[in-house]
Amino acid sequence: MEKKKIWLASPTMHEWEKKYVQEAFDTNWIAPVGPHVNAFEKEVSAYTGAKYAAALSAGTAAIHLAVKLLGVGEGDYVFCSALTFSASCNPVCYENATPVFIDSEPDTWNMSPEALEKAFEKYPNPKAVICVHLYGTPAKLDEIMEICQRHHVPMIEDAAESLSATYKGKQTGTFGKFGIYSFNGNKIITTSGGGMLVSEDEDAIERARFLATQARDPARHYEHSQIGYNYRMSNVDAGIGRGQLKSLDLHRKLKKKIYDTYKAAFADIPEIMMNPINPDGEANYWLSGMMISPESHITPDQVMDALAEENIESRPVWKPMQLQPVFADCPFFSHREEGSVSEDVFRYGLCLPSDIKNTEEDMELIIRTIRKVFGT
Ligand SMILES: *Cc1c(COP(=O)(O)O)cnc(C)c1O
Numbered sequence: 001m002e003k004k005k006i007w008l009a010s011p012t013m014h015e016w017e018k019k020y021v022q023e024a025f026d027t028n029w030i031a032p033v034g035p036h037v038n039a040f041e042k043e044v045s046a047y048t049g050a051k052y053a054a055a056l057s058a059g060t061a062a063i064h065l066a067v068k069l070l071g072v073g074e075g076d077y078v079f080c081s082a083l084t085f086s087a088s089c090n091p092v093c094y095e096n097a098t099p100v101f102i103d104s105e106p107d108t109w110n111m112s113p114e115a116l117e118k119a120f121e122k123y124p125n126p127k128a129v130i131c132v133h134l135y136g137t138p139a140k141l142d143e144i145m146e147i148c149q150r151h152h153v154p155m156i157e158d159a160a161e162s163l164s165a166t167y168k169g170k171q172t173g174t175f176g177k178f179g180i181y182s183f184n185g186n187k188i189i190t191t192s193g194g195g196m197l198v199s200e201d202e203d204a205i206e207r208a209r210f211l212a213t214q215a216r217d218p219a220r221h222y223e224h225s226q227i228g229y230n231y232r233m234s235n236v237d238a239g240i241g242r243g244q245l246k247s248l249d250l251h252r253k254l255k256k257k258i259y260d261t262y263k264a265a266f267a268d269i270p271e272i273m274m275n276p277i278n279p280d281g282e283a284n285y286w287l288s289g290m291m292i293s294p295e296s297h298i299t300p301d302q303v304m305d306a307l308a309e310e311n312i313e314s315r316p317v318w319k320p321m322q323l324q325p326v327f328a329d330c331p332f333f334s335h336r337e338e339g340s341v342s343e344d345v346f347r348y349g350l351c352l353p354s355d356i357k358n359t360e361e362d363m364e365l366i367i368r369t370i371r372k373v374f375g376t
Contacts, residue, residue, distance in 0.1 A: 003310060003311035004311065005311050005312075005313070006311065006312040006313060006355070006362050006366065007313050007353060007355040007357075007358075008287070008351060008354060008355065009187075009355050010185070010355050011185050011192075012247075012251065012357055013240075013243070013244075014243060014247050015243075016242070016243035016247075017242075017243030017244060018243070020036060020239030020240065020243050023036075024036060024236045025236075030234075030235065030236055031234070031235055032057075033232065033235060034238070035235070036235045036238035036241075037232070037234075037238040039238070039242060040238040040241045040242050040245070041053040041054065043242060043245050044196050044245065045198070047164075047171075048173055048174055049170065049171055050173060050179060050199065050200070051200045052198065052201070052202050053197065054196065054208040055232070055238055056195045056196065056197060056212055056232065057194060057195065057230075057232065058182070058184070058195045058231075059181060059184065059195035059196075060087040060090065060091065060195065061195055061229070062180035062181070062182075062197040063090075063130070063156065063158060064091035064095075064231075065197055065211055066128075066156045066178035066197060066208075067156070068095065069178070069207060069208060070127060070128045070177070072095045072127045073097060074096040077098050077099075077126040077127065077331075078126055078127055078129070079123075079128070080092065080099045080100065080101055080321065081102060081104070081131055081139075082320045082322050082340070083109060083134060083317070083320050083345060083346070084158070084318055084321065086321065088130055089101075089130065089321055097127065099327065100119055100330060100332075100333070101322045101327070101331070101332040102333055103340045104335065104340075104342045104345060105140065105335050106276070106335075106341050107140070108138070108139060108140060108276050109134050109137070110131070110138075111139050111140075111144055112335035113144055113147060115333040115334060116129070116144060116147050117147060122331070122333075124151070126151075126153055128153060128155070128156055129144070129154070129155045130155075130156045131144055131156070131158065132160075132161070133158070133172045135161055135275055135286055135287045135288075136165050136188070136255070136283045136284035137162070137165070137277050138162065138165055138167040138278045138283065139167075140278070141168075141175050145175060154176070154177035155175070155177060156178045156180065157174075157176040157178070157179040159172045159173035159179050159180060160180060160184075160187065161284075161287070162286065163188055163284065164188065164248050164249070164284045165282060165283050165284040166281050167278070167281040168280055168281065172281075174198065177201070178198070178204070179199070180195060180197055181196040182194075183237075188286050189241070189244035190240070190244060191244070194237050194238075209232075210228075211226070211228055212228075212229055212231035213228065213230075213232050214229070215228025216228070255284060255354060255356060256283075258354050258358070259274070259288045259354075261367075262288050262352060266371075268376070269371070270293070271295075271296040272291075272292060272293075272374070273291045273293070274289070275287075275291070275349070287351050287352075288354045289317060289349055289351045290352060291349040292350075293348070294344070294348055300316060300347075302373055303350060303370055303373050306373045307353075307369055307370070309369075310365060312366055312369065314350055315350065315351045316346065316349070316351070317346050318346070320340070320342035322340070322342070323343065352366065352370075
C-alpha cells in the first residue's frame with residue numbers, strides 16, 4: 001500500500017477563502033484590480049501596522065520594486081543575507097547591481113551584524129541592505145538597524161517567511177524603509193502566488209502601484225515615460241489572501257506547536273539542535289529545522305533518506321548564495337575568521353515537515369523515524 005504523504009509545508013484553506021473567491025466570481029471582478037485587492041492591502045496594513053501596502057503578483061516582484069524605488073542601478077552594491085532563497089537577491093541583478101553577501105550569526109542564523117560591519121569597511125556606500133528573517137525568526141534588528149542608520153543606508157526587510165513574527169513587539173517587515181511579504185504556496189498563508197510591499201512612505205507605495213501596472217502616465221491614451229511591469233495581484237488571489245489572513249494567528253499557533261513538539265522530542269539527543277529562535281521576538285515558526293552536531297556520525301542526508309523511505313518530505317537548509325555558481329564572482333563577508341556560519345548551517349542542517357495539517361500520528365512517525373537514525 002502507498003504510504004501517506006507527509007508534506008513539508010502545503011496550503012491550508014478554510015471557509016472564508018471560498019466565500020471571497022465566490023464573491024469575485026459573482027461580481028466578475030476577475031482581474032488584477034478590484035475590491036479584494038484594495039481590501040487585502042488595508043487588512044495587511046492593519047494586521048502588521050505597516051502604514052501603506054501594495055498587493056503584487058509575488059514576493060519577488062515586491063523586492064524588485066523596492067530595489068527600483070531605492071534607485072539601485074549599474075555599478076551599485078547591495079548587501080544581502082547569504083543564507084536565503086535566491087529570490088531575496090535576484091532583483092539586485094535584474095537592475096545590474098552587484099549583491100554583496102553577508103554571513104549568518106549563529107544565534108538566529110540571520111544576517112551577522114559583525115559581518116555587516118566588515119562589509120561596510122570594504123564597501124562604504126552600498127545602495128541598500130536586504131535583510132531576511134529566515135524560517136520566520138527575526139534577525140538581530142537593533143544591531144542591524146543601528147549599523148544601517150549610522151551609514152545612512154536604507155534597509156529592505158525580506159519578511160517573505162516571517163509574516164506575523166514580531167521583534168520587541170513590532171511586526172517584522174515594518175522596520176525597514178520597505179518590507180516585503182510572500183504568499184507563495186508554501187508560506188504561512190498563501191494566495192497561491194503573491195506578495196505585498198509595505199512602507200511608511202505613501203508616495204513610494206503609490207509609485208510601486210504605478211510601476212506594477214505598466215507605468216501608465218495619466219492620459220486618455222496610453223502614454224509612457226518609463227518602463228513598467230505587470231506585477232499587480234489578481235482580485236481572485238486577493239480574495240484567497242483575505243480569507244487566509246483570518247487564520248494567520250491560528251497558523252502561527254499550530255506552527256509553534258510543531259516546533260515545540262520536535263524540540264521536546266529531541267531534547268535528550270545531544271547531537272540535535274533545533275533552529276534557533278531570537279529571544280527578543282516572537283517567531284512565526286514557519287519552518288522547523290535542525291542542525292546535527294558536526295562531531296556526529298549522522299549526516300542530514302541520512303535523516304532525509306530515512307524520512308523519504310516513509311514518504312515524508314524534508315529538505316536541506318537553503319544553500320548559501322556565496323556557494324551558488326551564479327554568484328561565484330560576488331563578494332562575501334564571513335562572520336568568522338575561517339569558513340562561515342551559513343555554510344555550516346547548510347552542511348549540517350535540514351528542514352523538518354512543518355505542515356499544520358499533519359496529525360499527532362504523523363508527528364509521532366516523523367519523530368520515531370528520526371530517532372531511529374540516531375539509534376534511540
Ligand atoms: C519565498 C521567498 C521569497 C520569494 O517570494 P515569492 O512570493 O515566491 O516570489 C523571497 N525571499 C524569501 C526569503 C523567500 O522565502
